[in-house]
Amino acid sequence: MNAIELRQIHVHVQQKHILKGIDLTVEEGDFVTLLGPSGCGKTTLLRTIAGLQKLNGGTVVISGNKVADGSLAYHLDPAKRGVSLVFQSYALWPHMTVFDNVAFGLQVRKQPKAEIRRSVLAALDKMRIPELADRYPGELSGGQQQRVAIARAIVTSPSILLLDEPLSNLDAKLRTEMRAELKRLHRELGTTIVYVTHDQHEAITLSTRVAVFFGGELVQADTPRELYRHPRTLQVAEFMGSSDHPLNRVEGVCRTSGGESTVSTALGSFRLSGANGGADAAGAVVLTVRPEDVVLHETHTAGSIPVKVEDVLPAGGETLVRVAYGQEKLGARVIGDPEYTPGRVLYASFREERINVYDRETGRRLETGVTTITPLLEEIHR
Amino acid sequence: MLHKPVLNTRQARWLNRCRDALRNPLYLIGAAALLFLAYTIVWPVLNLIWSTFVWKTQDARLTPAADPGHLTLYHWSRVLASDMSWSLFYKPVLNALSVGVTVSALSMVFGCGLAWLVTRTDVPLKKTITFLAIIPYLLPSWMLSQAWLTFFKNSKIGGTPGILLSVLHVTPPDWLAYGFVPIVLTLSIHDSVYFFLLVGAALSSMNSQLEEAAEMAGAGRMQVLRRIVFPLMLPSVLSGFILIFTKAVSSYGVPALLGTPVNFYMISTMLYSSMRSRLTTEANVLSLTLMLITMLAIYLNQRLLGGRRSYVTVTGKGSAVTHVPLGKWRLPAAAGTVAGMALIAVVPFIVLLLQTFLLKDGSLSPDNFTLHYWAGGSDPNINTGEKGVLQNPIFLLALKNSLIIAGIASVAAAVIGLLFGYAVARGKNTAMGRLVDQLAFFPYFIPGISLAAIYITMFAKPVLFIPALYGTITIIILITVVKELPFTVKAGGAAMMQIGPELEEAAVLGGASWFTRFRRLLLPLSRKSLLSAFILVFIGAMKEMELIIMLVTPRTETLTTLTFYYVEKGYDQLTNVVLMIIIAIVVAVYALAVKFGKADLTKGWGGQ
Numbered sequence: 001m002n003a004i005e006l007r008q009i010h011v012h013v014q015q016k017h018i019l020k021g022i023d024l025t026v027e028e029g030d031f032v033t034l035l036g037p038s039g040c041g042k043t044t045l046l047r048t049i050a051g052l053q054k055l056n057g058g059t060v061v062i063s064g065n066k067v068a069d070g071s072l073a074y075h076l077d078p079a080k081r082g083v084s085l086v087f088q089s090y091a092l093w094p095h096m097t098v099f100d101n102v103a104f105g106l107q108v109r110k111q112p113k114a115e116i117r118r119s120v121l122a123a124l125d126k127m128r129i130p131e132l133a134d135r136y137p138g139e140l141s142g143g144q145q146q147r148v149a150i151a152r153a154i155v156t157s158p159s160i161l162l163l164d165e166p167l168s169n170l171d172a173k174l175r176t177e178m179r180a181e182l183k184r185l186h187r188e189l190g191t192t193i194v195y196v197t198h199d200q201h202e203a204i205t206l207s208t209r210v211a212v213f214f215g216g217e218l219v220q221a222d223t224p225r226e227l228y229r230h231p232r233t234l235q236v237a238e239f240m241g242s243s244d245h246p247l248n249r250v251e252g253v254c255r256t257s258g259g260e261s262t263v264s265t266a267l268g269s270f271r272l273s274g275a276n277g278g279a280d281a282a283g284a285v286v287l288t289v290r291p292e293d294v295v296l297h298e299t300h301t302a303g304s305i306p307v308k309v310e311d312v313l314p315a316g317g318e319t320l321v322r323v324a325y326g327q328e329k330l331g332a333r334v335i336g337d338p339e340y341t342p343g344r345v346l347y348a349s350f351r352e353e354r355i356n357v358y359d360r361e362t363g364r365r366l367e368t369g370v371t372t373i374t375p376l377l378e379e380i381h382r
Numbered sequence: 383m384l385h386k387p388v389l390n391t392r393q394a395r396w397l398n399r400c401r402d403a404l405r406n407p408l409y410l411i412g413a414a415a416l417l418f419l420a421y422t423i424v425w426p427v428l429n430l431i432w433s434t435f436v437w438k439t440q441d442a443r444l445t446p447a448a449d450p451g452h453l454t455l456y457h458w459s460r461v462l463a464s465d466m467s468w469s470l471f472y473k474p475v476l477n478a479l480s481v482g483v484t485v486s487a488l489s490m491v492f493g494c495g496l497a498w499l500v501t502r503t504d505v506p507l508k509k510t511i512t513f514l515a516i517i518p519y520l521l522p523s524w525m526l527s528q529a530w531l532t533f534f535k536n537s538k539i540g541g542t543p544g545i546l547l548s549v550l551h552v553t554p555p556d557w558l559a560y561g562f563v564p565i566v567l568t569l570s571i572h573d574s575v576y577f578f579l580l581v582g583a584a585l586s587s588m589n590s591q592l593e594e595a596a597e598m599a600g601a602g603r604m605q606v607l608r609r610i611v612f613p614l615m616l617p618s619v620l621s622g623f624i625l626i627f628t629k630a631v632s633s634y635g636v637p638a639l640l641g642t643p644v645n646f647y648m649i650s651t652m653l654y655s656s657m658r659s660r661l662t663t664e665a666n667v668l669s670l671t672l673m674l675i676t677m678l679a680i681y682l683n684q685r686l687l688g689g690r691r692s693y694v695t696v697t698g699k700g701s702a703v704t705h706v707p708l709g710k711w712r713l714p715a716a717a718g719t720v721a722g723m724a725l726i727a728v729v730p731f732i733v734l735l736l737q738t739f740l741l742k743d744g745s746l747s748p749d750n751f752t753l754h755y756w757a758g759g760s761d762p763n764i765n766t767g768e769k770g771v772l773q774n775p776i777f778l779l780a781l782k783n784s785l786i787i788a789g790i791a792s793v794a795a796a797v798i799g800l801l802f803g804y805a806v807a808r809g810k811n812t813a814m815g816r817l818v819d820q821l822a823f824f825p826y827f828i829p830g831i832s833l834a835a836i837y838i839t840m841f842a843k844p845v846l847f848i849p850a851l852y853g854t855i856t857i858i859i860l861i862t863v864v865k866e867l868p869f870t871v872k873a874g875g876a877a878m879m880q881i882g883p884e885l886e887e888a889a890v891l892g893g894a895s896w897f898t899r900f901r902r903l904l905l906p907l908s909r910k911s912l913l914s915a916f917i918l919v920f921i922g923a924m925k926e927m928e929l930i931i932m933l934v935t936p937r938t939e940t941l942t943t944l945t946f947y948y949v950e951k952g953y954d955q956l957t958n959v960v961l962m963i964i965i966a967i968v969v970a971v972y973a974l975a976v977k978f979g980k981a982d983l984t985k986g987w988g989g990q
Contacts (some may be wrong), residue, residue: 047962050891052887052890054402071395072391072395073392073396073398073399073402074396074398075398075402077892077893078887079890079891079892080893083891084891085887085888085891087884088884089882089884091884091885091888093594093885093907095906095907103894104892104894105891105893108889108893108898109893126835152888156892211428254809312503
């Protein structure tokens, strides 16, 4: 059974159309991340699943039960949906001890005292903070508050756990620690988790599936690997790269003759292959290749082009080398810390299977493979 | 025939919408708030306006043209353009305006000076000065008038003369004893505290780095003051000015004590005497004028500020304040300030207290001391047989009434403020939330005495399920709650604003009903603000005069109206005994709140 089924979700907030027809299915036990820049609607979607946000159209089905239906203006109470939410700000009640914060939901449900005590201590144990039970939220560090917030969410053993940018308020070191912690928690609890973040790195590390949002629309929902390798649009491709290692883009023109498509770019020509042979490719396209898929050689090898080193940015274990081929600039991510002086000539080649081709007009990826036609210009250059 | 009730989509949709709306606490509270505000504020004001345009039955004795129930402009023309207009309307309006402006200006000078001294200089005894500055607020403003008369009363209105005449044998001239000068002075002394608190708060939260940055840019001290400090303080100063202006213009107790003996009428006192001489409609026109003046003042304030209500931003960063060294003026400044404030706050109190023990005013010989006025029995030679206060059943009734009124009204006002504040804060993006906010502020425009005048007619007979409230304690509690709404709703809204909606949403996900959320989250989290509101309303209600003077009946006599009764009879000592008891109660409640509730009055005025 699917944990969550979203069909054609439309949400308006203060007359603004925030979510525009979202379809998404979350399987039981999945760790799904809703990823996107701020303002893309991912938090709104999370709140819609939780029932804190009313929807204007579409249906939400949780564990086989319909909990919201836009056409009937039907919304089941948030508390009856079997979901828990960890808020971005944690939303711990400052006037209650950690114990009371975690126990609140159980007290409201009028469970026996002894049982509440047992469940709360178990939840605190799971988050490895049993010693904090009598403290107040104001006395805790950010990381501890985060653990309390999660403990509060899991104490009712919800079938679905929703997390709204839970790590955004932590410093870099704590964030890494909590990431591992969340992964452990997912393994141990086996709960379905829906996680909102704008950090693509976090999304890839944690999730079994990632859903990418732009402007209130779901653009791609895939496994992290597939998402990273084959971003469906240029926008997603750009977003999945980090600011440290920006994606390399090469503009080109596609021509088809005799059932064969070739793309000519400033870096050379490439042949398109694939299911449809790139037949729908016509006109302007964009080739993308990640910096780690650009290989630099010190001597000329087959299929490589000569490039000039412009800049070397070491970052400890790896180095970003910025090179230029004529007017085209490329970034290459190299393991180790090679010492190239600017101006030196190196030879660059691409991992063909990692090159993606996009229609420049629509920004959509073409379902095609790429093979390099031996670069022609190297002799001229030499 | 089997009849299966199948709802079509539209019906189901409608049903679900209704169910959601009925279960949404925000809508329920908002709707209740709007109903309450409509009935207690909007309807009375509309009624008041309407009443000035129709003939009444009793108008027949004024003019044969009267045609009861029909529209007319007679009342307006009678007030605005007849041979009695000057004394009934224009003169009181001019008096009120000149008193208002002068009091605001004087308070600004006192209040800003004091605020600067306390927050920005290294003057010693800051705590003492702040404490002394609060005292006048705790006292009824007309206590100062009473003290003034104790000093400066001359033989014009009979009774025992003031200390100046009886001890020093100097007859104070009328202009010093009564009218404009003493009214302005006593009101200014009392109201400066608002300026002090408002501007003080703004000054202390202004980062000294702003001034230092200007100094680094080469500005001299005067330039810094003129181009940086003054513009930054302007919003608070202007707000303070308007606040005090509106208070002074509509004040009743002080002009009644100090103005009426020399026929110096302000709108409020003229309103009261018109009501008493059954010129109800004329009084209503005066009420509207007073409301109009208040609204105009506040509109002007908004226009001048143009949306910049305050530059003070809370950053959470403690702003460093560097104090201006006063040098050799340090001690004289402190001594002068403390002495001056003691003269204002403490001396009148001591004089009045002393007076309660004197059988006859003005003589300090040992055989003149007595406890008669506190606890003595009836003696036909003193005050025509009026008993000592503690022996007097009327006093005990008034004490009980006052405590009941202040107690219930303050709790009710604080809770209602919180609930309405909830509707305002959570519904701030909805028309309903904004409407509650604006309507709740409306009583601010209605002078207490006008509101009372409306309520008399409105609650004189039963309407629907509401019984005739006139003559009951309930109406006095109700009017107190309504009059305090602008303050309590602002405070409640601010408190609710500070409680993030996600704190409540977390509880919603936990399955807590709204009542549970209110009891376990909202109430404890806004405890401090609730307590401040409670204290302020309690103190206000204990000293309240203009609001209730027209509504009380012998059965609902309160301590304040009892003092006024004694004043009118000329029983000075008895007046002062009751005054002392009022002050004792107010101070005791304040002290308890500070000690046990950590309430801080100096932080209570955020609303304006």
